[in-house]
Amino acid sequence: MCGIVGYVGPKDCNEVLVDALSKLEYRGYDSAGIAVFSDNEIEIVKTKGKLDDLRNKLKEVGKPSGNIGIGHTRWATHGEPSDINSHPHSGSRVTIVHNGIIENYIELKEFLTAQGRTFLSETDTEVVAQLLDYRYNGDPVKTIDECMADLKGSFALGIMFKDFPDRIFAVRRESPLIVGVAKGESFIASDVPAILKYTRDYYLLEHNEIATLTVDGVSFVNEYLQPIEKELKTADWDEEAAEKGGYPHFMIKEINEQPTAIRTTIMPRIKDGLPYLEENGITPEKLKDFKNITIVACGTAMHAGMVGKYVIEDLSRVPVSVDIASEFRYRNPIISEGDLVIIISQSGETADSLAAMRLAKQKGATTLAIVNAKGSSIAREADMLIYTLAGPEISVASTKAYITQLSVMYLFAFELALAKGTVGKAEIERLISALMKMPEAVQYVIDNCEEKCKYIATKLVAAESLLYIGRGLDYALSMEGSLKLKEVSYIHSESYAAGELKHGTISLIDDGMPVIAVATQTDIIPKTISNIVEVKSRGAKVILVCTDACARELKEGIADYVVEIPHSDEMLMPITAVVPLQLLAYYTSVNRGIDPDKPKNLAKSVTVE
Numbered sequence: 001m002c003g004i005v006g007y008v009g010p011k012d013c014n015e016v017l018v019d020a021l022s023k024l025e026y027r028g029y030d031s032a033g034i035a036v037f038s039d040n041e042i043e044i045v046k047t048k049g050k051l052d053d054l055r056n057k058l059k060e061v062g063k064p065s066g067n068i069g070i071g072h073t074r075w076a077t078h079g080e081p082s083d084i085n086s087h088p089h090s091g092s093r094v095t096i097v098h099n100g101i102i103e104n105y106i107e108l109k110e111f112l113t114a115q116g117r118t119f120l121s122e123t124d125t126e127v128v129a130q131l132l133d134y135r136y137n138g139d140p141v142k143t144i145d146e147c148m149a150d151l152k153g154s155f156a157l158g159i160m161f162k163d164f165p166d167r168i169f170a171v172r173r174e175s176p177l178i179v180g181v182a183k184g185e186s187f188i189a190s191d192v193p194a195i196l197k198y199t200r201d202y203y204l205l206e207h208n209e210i211a212t213l214t215v216d217g218v219s220f221v222n223e224y225l226q227p228i229e230k231e232l233k234t235a236d237w238d239e240e241a242a243e244k245g246g247y248p249h250f251m252i253k254e255i256n257e258q259p260t261a262i263r264t265t266i267m268p269r270i271k272d273g274l275p276y277l278e279e280n281g282i283t284p285e286k287l288k289d290f291k292n293i294t295i296v297a298c299g300t301a302m303h304a305g306m307v308g309k310y311v312i313e314d315l316s317r318v319p320v321s322v323d324i325a326s327e328f329r330y331r332n333p334i335i336s337e338g339d340l341v342i343i344i345s346q347s348g349e350t351a352d353s354l355a356a357m358r359l360a361k362q363k364g365a366t367t368l369a370i371v372n373a374k375g376s377s378i379a380r381e382a383d384m385l386i387y388t389l390a391g392p393e394i395s396v397a398s399t400k401a402y403i404t405q406l407s408v409m410y411l412f413a414f415e416l417a418l419a420k421g422t423v424g425k426a427e428i429e430r431l432i433s434a435l436m437k438m439p440e441a442v443q444y445v446i447d448n449c450e451e452k453c454k455y456i457a458t459k460l461v462a463a464e465s466l467l468y469i470g471r472g473l474d475y476a477l478s479m480e481g482s483l484k485l486k487e488v489s490y491i492h493s494e495s496y497a498a499g500e501l502k503h504g505t506i507s508l509i510d511d512g513m514p515v516i517a518v519a520t521q522t523d524i525i526p527k528t529i530s531n532i533v534e535v536k537s538r539g540a541k542v543i544l545v546c547t548d549a550c551a552r553e554l555k556e557g558i559a560d561y562v563v564e565i566p567h568s569d570e571m572l573m574p575i576t577a578v579v580p581l582q583l584l585a586y587y588t589s590v591n592r593g594i595d596p597d598k599p600k601n602l603a604k605s606v607t608v609e
């Protein structure tokens with residue numbers, strides 16, 4: 001995801017900005033750029049590619065000489081990676097770098113176009129630069145404050161005004177931004193690692209606060225333009241930990257990034273309260289004729305497809321089959337012209353998924369890829385494409401990619417149901433509004449369930465084998481819970497449709513065997529509870545993940561441990577219910593002394609069969 005840096009001080013700005021950006025590389029990016037005040041003019045150098053490409057370009061065009069500037073690494077969201085879409089972006093008197101998403105950029109762009117403004121790039125960022133320039137009233141802080149009222153979304157901005165060559169400005173809403181201070185110099189950055197080489201002292205910019213950085217120091221105002229004093233913090237991370245943003249592992253960092261990942265993924269695809277996938281080439285006209293859908297993927301991505309199957313079939317009544325890519329490609333699948341084949345992949349490079357997609361195309365199907373890695377093979381070759389905007393996922397165990405794959409599955413299912421006319425607009429609006437609340441709901445689960453999951457994980461350390469059970473969507477989710485646990489803890493586990501247990505698997509239940517039951521679907525909760533009673537009476541230790549409503553009605557002693565999650569729309573429950581399953585897997589792994597980021601025998605991108 002994008003990285004922002006900024007510097008004001010005595011040093012050569014180019015050096016500091018590029019060095020600070022290099023500390024944000026772990027976030028992933030596809031282009032980079034800097035803007036520097038040089039002889040009172042703002043000079044911009046930017047390029048598609050890596051920091052080495054930027055270094056080469058700086059050599060080629062000549063480094064702007066100056067001590068005050070801003071820099072950026074971009075992870076493309078609006079518009080492909082290209083020189084022109086790279087940051088910084090400018091209106092004539094204002095230059096900015098930006099992290100996050102401006103949700104209402106289409107409306108703002110229309111407004112500014114009507115005022116005679118033209119745009120060079122496809123980015124939402126340039127819209128903000130132009131808006132700041134349009135609103136500029138000679139007072140940068142007031143101008144920024146006025147524009148904040150116009151902007152919707154979560155974002156952080158580093159800003160330079162041509163008329164004020166001795167300072168830079170910063171503001172944020174939701175997206176992180178810190179302001180570092182040292183003697184005679186100050187910094188802005190998306191994350192502390194960027195500035196650790198220069199200072200450990202920093203301020204955390206809060207929502208809608210505006211910072212002004214000069215060589216004489218840093219000042220802050222709140223959204224009412226009142227000057228404020230802020231608490232100075234001191235970082236105490238070593239460098240390796242700092243790259244993980246203070247978290248001990250990427251897996252837990254990425255679990256914590258899920259609210260942002262969902263928001264970033266869904267918001268650009270919602271317009272006027274309805275799904276908006278036209279920018280992805282997906283229109284109701286294209287969708288309405290598909291009579292069969294096959295979802296093909298591997299591992300966690302396939303589990304997201306399982307949830308997709310339930311939701312798509314329920315809403316649009318189109319039959320959906322889900323296939324493991326390595327099976328699909330070798331079994332002469334029944335696919336023909338007029339079918340839709342959806343390929344889900346975080347890396348976009350999984351060999352089996354890529355081969356399955358090529359086979360589907362050969363057979364005349366239309367292909368839709370749901371991919372996280374920009375410009376990957378699956379993304380390039382698919383007929384239609386929706387990127388999950390989870391940002392780089394570094395931990396081998398997929399967490400935030402899965403949750404964004406689910407989010408896209410919902411958006412697609414809603415769009416398809418509208419195209420097919422199987423669900424009315426009002427109901428889809430209601431579902432979209434529920435989906436928009438999921439980032440907060442996931443944050444709530446992280447904040448309120450982590451300690452409990454950590455404790456329960458201490459009870460799983462010595463287990464030799466576990467079962468995950470659920471029905472319907474809860475079964476689809478159990479599959480993911482089970483995979484997550486086994487890959488990072490090396491404990492054998494299986495997921496089972498709860499009603500199928502008594503047809504064989506229940507014979508595995510022994511005294512003390514942990515069974516993790518998921519029960520979030522009101523109409524089938526009593527059935528799942530009966531299955532829990534069956535395993536409990538055979539000695540199982542039951543960990544129940546259920547809604548708060550379900551927990552209130554539970555009889556004493558049904559489960560040994562209960563993890564309650566807030567009730568949201570039932571169809572969307574997998575988005576919140578997966579979080580405790582991820583946390584249980586993570587803490588079990590850590591308790592067993594395993595590095596959850598690098599489980600043995602596994603790779604992040606499986607490019608061989």
Ligand code: F6R
Nearest residue numbers: 299300301345346347350397398
């Ligand atoms: C599990 C995991 C794997 C991947 C699978 C597919 O945590 O990460 O099961 O989901 O290898 O990879 P992608 O999504 O890159 O195609």
